[in-house]
Amino acid sequence: MPKDIENLILGYQQFRKRYFSHPNSDFEELVLWGQNPKVLMIACSDSRVDPAIVMNCRPGDLFVIRNVANLIPPYEDDQSYHGTSAALQFGVCNLDIRHIILFGHTQCGGIQALLRRSPNVCQEKSFIAKWMELAKPAYEAVIEHHFDQSFAEQTTLCGHYSLVNSLRNLETFPWIAERVKKNSLFLHAWNFDLERGILEAYDSEERCFKELKNNENSIEVCQVQTCK
Numbered sequence: 001m002p003k004d005i006e007n008l009i010l011g012y013q014q015f016r017k018r019y020f021s022h023p024n025s026d027f028e029e030l031v032l033w034g035q036n037p038k039v040l041m042i043a044c045s046d047s048r049v050d051p052a053i054v055m056n057c058r059p060g061d062l063f064v065i066r067n068v069a070n071l072i073p074p075y076e077d078d079q080s081y082h083g084t085s086a087a088l089q090f091g092v093c094n095l096d097i098r099h100i101i102l103f104g105h106t107q108c109g110g111i112q113a114l115l116r117r118s119p120n121v122c123q124e125k126s127f128i129a130k131w132m133e134l135a136k137p138a139y140e141a142v143i144e145h146h147f148d149q150s151f152a153e154q155t156t157l158c159g160h161y162s163l164v165n166s167l168r169n170l171e172t173f174p175w176i177a178e179r180v181k182k183n184s185l186f187l188h189a190w191n192f193d194l195e196r197g198i199l200e201a202y203d204s205e206e207r208c209f210k211e212l213k214n215n216e217n218s219i220e221v222c223q224v225q226t227c228k
Protein backbone atom coordinates (compact mmCIF):
# COMPACT_ATOMS: atom_id res chain seq x y z
CA MET A 1 0.00 0.00 0.00
CA PRO A 2 1.36 3.48 -0.83
CA LYS A 3 2.81 5.28 2.21
CA ASP A 4 0.46 8.27 1.77
CA ILE A 5 -2.60 6.04 2.02
CA GLU A 6 -1.08 3.95 4.81
CA ASN A 7 -0.65 7.14 6.88
CA LEU A 8 -4.31 7.99 6.36
CA ILE A 9 -5.41 4.57 7.58
CA LEU A 10 -3.17 4.85 10.65
CA GLY A 11 -4.77 8.22 11.37
CA TYR A 12 -8.22 6.74 10.91
CA GLN A 13 -7.43 4.01 13.43
CA GLN A 14 -6.39 6.62 16.00
CA PHE A 15 -9.55 8.57 15.27
CA ARG A 16 -11.67 5.44 15.88
CA LYS A 17 -9.84 4.77 19.13
CA ARG A 18 -10.46 8.34 20.29
CA TYR A 19 -14.10 8.70 19.27
CA PHE A 20 -15.61 5.23 18.95
CA SER A 21 -13.98 3.02 21.59
CA HIS A 22 -15.84 4.26 24.66
CA PRO A 23 -19.44 5.14 25.51
CA ASN A 24 -20.70 8.74 25.65
CA SER A 25 -18.28 9.86 23.00
CA ASP A 26 -18.82 13.11 21.08
CA PHE A 27 -20.13 11.08 18.18
CA GLU A 28 -22.77 9.28 20.22
CA GLU A 29 -24.40 12.66 20.99
CA LEU A 30 -23.89 13.97 17.47
CA VAL A 31 -25.59 10.90 16.01
CA LEU A 32 -28.41 11.01 18.56
CA TRP A 33 -29.17 14.74 18.35
CA GLY A 34 -27.72 15.63 14.95
CA GLN A 35 -25.25 18.42 14.28
CA ASN A 36 -25.75 21.80 15.89
CA PRO A 37 -22.70 23.92 15.02
CA LYS A 38 -22.88 27.63 15.84
CA VAL A 39 -19.99 28.63 13.58
CA LEU A 40 -19.70 28.42 9.81
CA MET A 41 -16.20 28.86 8.41
CA ILE A 42 -15.15 29.51 4.85
CA ALA A 43 -11.54 28.46 4.41
CA CYS A 44 -9.14 27.93 1.53
CA SER A 45 -8.57 24.43 0.14
CA ASP A 46 -4.88 24.85 1.01
CA SER A 47 -3.66 21.77 2.92
CA ARG A 48 -1.95 23.94 5.58
CA VAL A 49 -5.01 25.82 6.79
CA ASP A 50 -7.57 23.35 8.08
CA PRO A 51 -9.64 25.54 10.46
CA ALA A 52 -10.57 22.61 12.70
CA ILE A 53 -6.87 21.92 13.29
CA VAL A 54 -5.89 25.60 13.76
CA MET A 55 -8.76 26.17 16.23
CA ASN A 56 -8.38 22.77 17.93
CA CYS A 57 -12.05 21.96 17.30
CA ARG A 58 -13.98 18.77 17.92
CA PRO A 59 -16.39 17.00 15.58
CA GLY A 60 -19.62 18.99 15.38
CA ASP A 61 -18.02 22.36 16.27
CA LEU A 62 -17.64 23.82 12.78
CA PHE A 63 -19.68 23.79 9.61
CA VAL A 64 -16.94 24.26 7.01
CA ILE A 65 -16.92 25.37 3.38
CA ARG A 66 -13.58 25.22 1.57
CA ASN A 67 -12.75 26.53 -1.86
CA VAL A 68 -9.86 28.12 -3.76
CA ALA A 69 -8.80 31.29 -1.86
CA ASN A 70 -11.84 31.18 0.49
CA LEU A 71 -13.92 33.41 -1.78
CA ILE A 72 -17.60 34.26 -1.46
CA PRO A 73 -19.46 35.02 -4.70
CA PRO A 74 -22.19 37.67 -4.67
CA TYR A 75 -25.82 36.50 -4.47
CA GLU A 76 -26.87 35.37 -7.95
CA ASP A 77 -30.38 34.09 -8.55
CA ASP A 78 -29.61 32.58 -11.94
CA GLN A 79 -30.49 28.90 -11.36
CA SER A 80 -26.88 27.90 -11.98
CA TYR A 81 -24.69 25.52 -9.91
CA HIS A 82 -23.49 27.45 -6.87
CA GLY A 83 -21.70 25.11 -4.46
CA THR A 84 -20.47 27.76 -2.02
CA SER A 85 -23.82 29.58 -1.97
CA ALA A 86 -25.71 26.29 -1.45
CA ALA A 87 -23.54 25.38 1.55
CA LEU A 88 -23.94 28.92 2.92
CA GLN A 89 -27.71 28.65 2.60
CA PHE A 90 -27.78 25.28 4.35
CA GLY A 91 -25.65 26.58 7.23
CA VAL A 92 -27.58 29.82 7.70
CA CYS A 93 -31.16 28.74 6.95
CA ASN A 94 -31.18 25.10 8.10
CA LEU A 95 -28.60 24.97 10.87
CA ASP A 96 -29.25 28.46 12.20
CA ILE A 97 -25.58 29.35 12.43
CA ARG A 98 -24.72 32.33 14.69
CA HIS A 99 -21.33 33.30 13.25
CA ILE A 100 -19.85 33.20 9.77
CA ILE A 101 -16.06 33.43 9.77
CA LEU A 102 -14.11 33.99 6.58
CA PHE A 103 -10.77 32.29 7.18
CA GLY A 104 -8.04 33.56 4.88
CA HIS A 105 -4.32 32.93 5.05
CA THR A 106 -0.94 34.31 3.94
CA GLN A 107 0.94 32.69 1.02
CA CYS A 108 -2.37 31.80 -0.64
CA GLY A 109 -1.69 30.08 -4.00
CA GLY A 110 -4.92 31.42 -5.52
CA ILE A 111 -4.04 35.00 -4.58
CA GLN A 112 -0.43 34.55 -5.77
CA ALA A 113 -1.66 33.22 -9.12
CA LEU A 114 -3.98 36.20 -9.46
CA LEU A 115 -1.15 38.67 -8.77
CA ARG A 116 1.26 36.87 -11.11
CA ARG A 117 -1.41 36.65 -13.80
CA SER A 118 -0.37 33.01 -14.01
CA PRO A 119 -1.48 30.94 -17.03
CA ASN A 120 -4.16 29.16 -15.00
CA VAL A 121 -5.68 32.46 -14.06
CA CYS A 122 -5.40 34.09 -17.49
CA GLN A 123 -6.37 31.07 -19.57
CA GLU A 124 -9.74 31.31 -21.18
CA LYS A 125 -12.26 28.72 -19.95
CA SER A 126 -10.08 27.91 -16.93
CA PHE A 127 -12.17 27.11 -13.87
CA ILE A 128 -9.58 28.83 -11.68
CA ALA A 129 -9.57 31.98 -13.85
CA LYS A 130 -13.33 32.29 -13.69
CA TRP A 131 -13.38 31.64 -9.94
CA MET A 132 -10.58 34.12 -9.17
CA GLU A 133 -12.50 36.89 -10.99
CA LEU A 134 -14.32 37.17 -7.67
CA ALA A 135 -11.15 38.62 -6.15
CA LYS A 136 -10.66 41.20 -8.92
CA PRO A 137 -11.53 44.20 -6.69
CA ALA A 138 -8.78 43.05 -4.28
CA TYR A 139 -6.28 42.72 -7.12
CA GLU A 140 -7.12 46.19 -8.41
CA ALA A 141 -6.76 47.74 -4.95
CA VAL A 142 -3.28 46.25 -4.58
CA ILE A 143 -2.16 47.35 -8.04
CA GLU A 144 -3.49 50.85 -7.37
CA HIS A 145 -2.22 51.41 -3.82
CA HIS A 146 0.64 48.97 -3.23
CA PHE A 147 2.36 48.59 -6.62
CA ASP A 148 5.79 49.37 -5.08
CA GLN A 149 5.68 46.70 -2.37
CA SER A 150 7.29 43.26 -2.47
CA PHE A 151 5.41 40.32 -3.95
CA ALA A 152 5.04 38.70 -0.50
CA GLU A 153 3.59 41.92 0.94
CA GLN A 154 1.25 42.32 -2.02
CA THR A 155 0.04 38.74 -1.57
CA THR A 156 -0.78 39.35 2.10
CA LEU A 157 -2.47 42.67 1.30
CA CYS A 158 -4.44 41.18 -1.57
CA GLY A 159 -5.61 38.41 0.81
CA HIS A 160 -6.79 41.09 3.26
CA TYR A 161 -8.63 43.08 0.59
CA SER A 162 -10.17 39.90 -0.72
CA LEU A 163 -11.52 39.02 2.74
CA VAL A 164 -13.17 42.44 2.98
CA ASN A 165 -14.61 41.97 -0.51
CA SER A 166 -16.03 38.57 0.44
CA LEU A 167 -17.45 40.07 3.63
CA ARG A 168 -19.39 42.53 1.44
CA ASN A 169 -20.53 39.74 -0.85
CA LEU A 170 -21.91 37.83 2.15
CA GLU A 171 -24.28 40.71 2.81
CA THR A 172 -25.74 40.46 -0.72
CA PHE A 173 -27.50 37.24 0.32
CA PRO A 174 -30.95 38.35 1.54
CA TRP A 175 -31.21 35.69 4.28
CA ILE A 176 -27.78 36.74 5.60
CA ALA A 177 -28.45 40.52 5.48
CA GLU A 178 -31.78 40.02 7.23
CA ARG A 179 -30.20 38.05 10.13
CA VAL A 180 -27.26 40.45 10.44
CA LYS A 181 -29.74 43.34 10.75
CA LYS A 182 -31.60 41.51 13.52
CA ASN A 183 -28.32 40.74 15.34
CA SER A 184 -28.94 37.02 15.11
CA LEU A 185 -25.97 36.46 12.79
CA PHE A 186 -22.47 37.95 13.02
CA LEU A 187 -19.90 38.16 10.24
CA HIS A 188 -16.14 37.99 10.78
CA ALA A 189 -13.02 37.99 8.61
CA TRP A 190 -9.90 36.35 10.00
CA ASN A 191 -6.52 35.87 8.44
CA PHE A 192 -4.05 33.17 9.43
CA ASP A 193 -0.44 34.24 9.18
CA LEU A 194 1.34 30.99 8.33
CA GLU A 195 4.83 32.32 8.99
CA ARG A 196 4.09 33.64 12.48
CA GLY A 197 1.29 31.26 13.41
CA ILE A 198 -0.91 34.24 14.28
CA LEU A 199 -4.59 34.89 13.65
CA GLU A 200 -5.67 38.41 12.71
CA ALA A 201 -9.27 39.67 12.74
CA TYR A 202 -10.74 42.46 10.64
CA ASP A 203 -11.96 45.45 12.61
CA SER A 204 -14.67 46.95 10.39
CA GLU A 205 -14.75 50.26 12.29
CA GLU A 206 -11.03 50.91 12.09
CA ARG A 207 -10.72 49.09 8.76
CA CYS A 208 -7.67 47.13 9.76
CA PHE A 209 -6.61 43.64 10.77
CA LYS A 210 -5.61 43.14 14.38
CA GLU A 211 -4.06 40.22 16.14
CA LEU A 212 -6.78 38.06 17.68
CA LYS A 213 -6.49 37.44 21.40
CA ASN A 214 -9.03 36.05 23.82
CA ASN A 215 -8.69 39.05 26.09
CA GLU A 216 -10.27 41.92 24.15
CA ASN A 217 -8.29 44.51 26.16
CA SER A 218 -4.98 43.12 25.07
CA ILE A 219 -5.59 43.24 21.32
CA GLU A 220 -2.56 44.68 19.58
CA VAL A 221 -2.61 46.29 16.22
CA CYS A 222 -0.83 43.86 13.98
CA GLN A 223 -1.05 45.47 10.61
CA VAL A 224 -3.11 48.45 9.58
CA GLN A 225 -4.59 48.55 6.11
CA THR A 226 -6.88 50.97 4.44
CA CYS A 227 -9.44 48.61 3.02
CA LYS A 228 -11.80 50.47 0.73
Ligand SMILES: [Zn+2]
Nearest residue numbers: 044046108109
Ligand atom coordinates in the same frame (compact mmCIF):
# COMPACT_ATOMS: atom_id res chain seq x y z
ZN1 LIG B 1 -5.25 29.75 -0.15
